[in-house]
Amino acid sequence: MTQNGVLEKTYPAASFYDHQGKYRGILAWILSTDHKRIGLLYLGLILLFFSVAVFFGFLMRLKLIAPGFPLMKPQMYNAIFTLHGIIQIFLVVIPAIPAIFGNFFLPIQIGARDMAFPKINLLSWWLYASGAAIVFLSLFTAGGPIDTGWTFYAPYSLRTTVNVPLAVFGVFILGMSSILTGVNLVTTTHRLRAPGMSWFRLPLFVWGVYATAWVQILATPVIGITFALIMIERYFGIGVFDPAKGGDPLLYQHLFWIYSHPAVYIMILPAMGVVSEVIPVFSRKNIFGYKAIAFSSIAIASVGSLVWGHHMFVSGQSDFASVIFSLLTFLVAVPSAIKVFNWVATLYKGSIELKPPLLFALTFIFLFSIGGLTGLIQGALAVNMHLHDTYWVVGHFHYIIFGGMGFGFLAALHYWFPKMFGKMYDMKRTIGGWIILFIGFNILYFPMLILGWEGMPRRYYDYPPPFHTLHLISTIGSWILIAGLIWIFFNLIQGLRRGEKAEDNPWKGASLEWQIPSPPPTHNFEKIPIVGKGPYEFG
């Protein structure tokens, strides 16, 4: 039986990989309702799309290596930065942590055998795959690849000849997938916690994903209707965003950002959850300020839903609205800072083991802090006039999204890899890859902050010679960064193929996923555990 959350491992555990269900081969995966298999299905697709989007990013940087560099035509460049944005945001960053690790680990961490709605979970994946297929299909239809930027701003998206309706329809389907995943995660957290798993014994990753899931449910429908209106507008010309017919493009921007700003928190909150998970385990210390971290997730999700107008300071919205949005933007920094301080306090006097997951988590804190503080600078109204739509903004959000969410994702991948695959990767090699990635990252994105400060506008196809040096440095950084990524993922694939068998609990974690075999058996727990202690009481 179970005592203090520790399970006896007496049962013959057939891992979920060996599970013999109704179907064989590939069907056993794409028709499986096992949350672990669905998580891995997401992992496969998301890594595929990620590599495509990184390639587009590489092409953009290559184009900008020198003024007038003749790599591609302007229309092609517009299409490439649009695709880079759409793929990275809608197909990779938004679903990545909730759909992969939330799926795989949230049920296990709360002591459940699956999600609340396993079939809807599978439906979500199918919607995700179909939405992605539709987005890619839109590239090959009449008019060529979309060139609107990932924001689809009206009235340009109503006028351009490319196939905008099909692309936004694809994103609409992706939104449905995201909503259903959110519904599943919230219901699972409410209904399937094991006996004794009180709200304040939940691992902080669960809190992060739970807060995220609420944003997915409440914000995604708004972009759904916005994109539906773009489709209706294109096919029937109802006029709601068309100034020629009395429509107001500013309202499009409002509706777009009502979703797309909270979407930033869909990206970052689960990553913060990962960091809160990794830091106590590798400091061998209970987390400092558990409740503060848990509630700050909720605070970020709620206040973060009310700051969308800071994308529109120069759009002509009322000054009064801008002042309120600016104030709220500053406010949302408070719960984020609370988390950072609590993480650092957890490290203080801990027995730190600098293993790869912790290395990525610490990098998260460093890069996220740069991203967050640059965000505050551009959140000030007067400064924003100068920085709006410049490379500063591009630098800022790459520090948040890649530096924050991306490194959080790598932390999660390296933390849970042994549990997911039952194999161990070469930790020394990971550290080599990390050095390259970290250096490449900063060489790629830091010059963008300076470029923007000096006035280089974003999304431009070309630039005058004074900007050359910094653009050149940035492009070289992109090569180093890609080398680091290849190194890191190659190392993981090597681990998968010929790594040593992983222990059940290689990091000596105290949360439930480490108390079951690696990889987990099909139903996770033979008996539902009775939880008697918190997730970070290492004893």
Add this chain to the structure above:
Amino acid sequence: METHRDDMGSKIGMWLFLLSEILLFGGLFILYSSYRYKNPIDFHLAAWELDRVLGTFNTLILITSSLSIVLSIFFVQKGNRRLSGLFLLATIFLGILFLGIKYVEWTAKIGHGLYPNSPRLLGRSKGEILFFGLYYSMTGLHGLHVLIGLFILSAMLVLVMKGKINEHRFVPLENTGLYWHLVDIIWIFLFPLFYLIT
């Protein structure tokens, strides 16, 4: 491995989904309020052109259909599947009637040349163009929800007839009822906004 069943969980899931539906329509209501505020007189004039008698009649139909789905759930809980099925059938009939009347209304408007991008509408003021743009989008999206509801109701009818939904297991029917009430409530907001406030 015991089969997992959690009726409360299913209902929580449904409520969360309905919440997302409200926000979906919420985007449209924001547009409506904003454009009404900007073009009060145009909206006033345009609203006069909608048929208030048909609108009222449709409102009564939907409210009655909400009653009939409640009765259907009531009877299945009491174990009377025959009456439950009958009231489901009545709900489906009322839903079809609603869409039929909507069809008559739309065709009449289109017959008058009042449809998005029509030469006649483009000749009108901007506020009126927006009014009819929103009228078609909002009642259209609502109609789509009624249509989807009809398919779900029909599936429920089959399940009730087969006895898959019975006095021991009726949560799918309850969830269908919740969805149908949402469709009803959205109409109760659409009706005054387009037909009554002039």
